[in-house]
Amino acid sequence: xxxxxxxxxxxxxxxxxxxxxxxxxxxxxxxxxxxxxxxxxxxxxxxxxxxxxxxxxxxxxxxxxxxxxxxxxxxxxxxxxxxxxxxxxxxxxxxxxxxxxxxxxxxxxxxxxxxxxxxxxxxxxxxxxxxxxxxxxxxxxxxxxxxxxxxxxxxxxxxxxxxxxxxxxxxxxxxxxxxxxxxxxxxxxxxxxxxxxxxx
Ligand SMILES: [Zn+2]
Numbered sequence: 001x002x003x004x005x006x007x008x009x010x011x012x013x014x015x016x017x018x019x020x021x022x023x024x025x026x027x028x029x030x031x032x033x034x035x036x037x038x039x040x041x042x043x044x045x046x047x048x049x050x051x052x053x054x055x056x057x058x059x060x061x062x063x064x065x066x067x068x069x070x071x072x073x074x075x076x077x078x079x080x081x082x083x084x085x086x087x088x089x090x091x092x093x094x095x096x097x098x099x100x101x102x103x104x105x106x107x108x109x110x111x112x113x114x115x116x117x118x119x120x121x122x123x124x125x126x127x128x129x130x131x132x133x134x135x136x137x138x139x140x141x142x143x144x145x146x147x148x149x150x151x152x153x154x155x156x157x158x159x160x161x162x163x164x165x166x167x168x169x170x171x172x173x174x175x176x177x178x179x180x181x182x183x184x185x186x187x188x189x190x191x192x193x194x195x196x197x198x199x200x
Pocket of ligand 1: 034058060063070071073074
């Protein structure tokens with residue numbers, strides 16, 4: 001690493017902080033930037049800052065949004081507003097959208113409860129979900145948390161909290177293997193899991 005000019009070494013180190021990017025990939029990415037045009041590099045820098053400056057949480061479902069509402073909540077006329085699919089993170093929402101098997105709304109929890117990691121119900125967006133349901137108009141909740149210990153614990157808690165609201169509650173079923181991550185599941189698997197969701 002010491003043989004790189006300081007600015008290059010800094011860029012490699014910055015890329016190496018990205019998830020699943022090792023030093024070799026980071027070095028290739030830095031080489032790409034060095035050989036790219038100044039405009040391309042400026043575009044990349046702008047994209048990074050735009051995301052930091054303009055992206056926030058949707059005021060309704062807590063998906064990532066540019067402005068007050070996310071792309072799903074902006075298109076409510078074309079969605080089934082009586083159904084809410086609960087996911088752990090925005091990437092899971094995108095995967096379910098890509099399955100094209102679901103036309104309702106979402107609620108992004110931003111995590112799952114995991115007492116050993118110090119993540120309790122108050123650390124994720126569960127109370128906001130309860131408030132949405134309490135407002136009325138929701139007839140079904142599909143819990144699409146990951147089939148992990150934390151995801152299952154979260155699903156159970158939500159089921160208990162919403163149990164007596166007269167809302168139908170279902171959980172993603174067949175398809176997604178235990179321990180897997182919805183973010184990295186293929187469309188077919190997600191589509192089947194939605195189709196065969198079970199009542200809880
Ligand atoms: Zn939204």
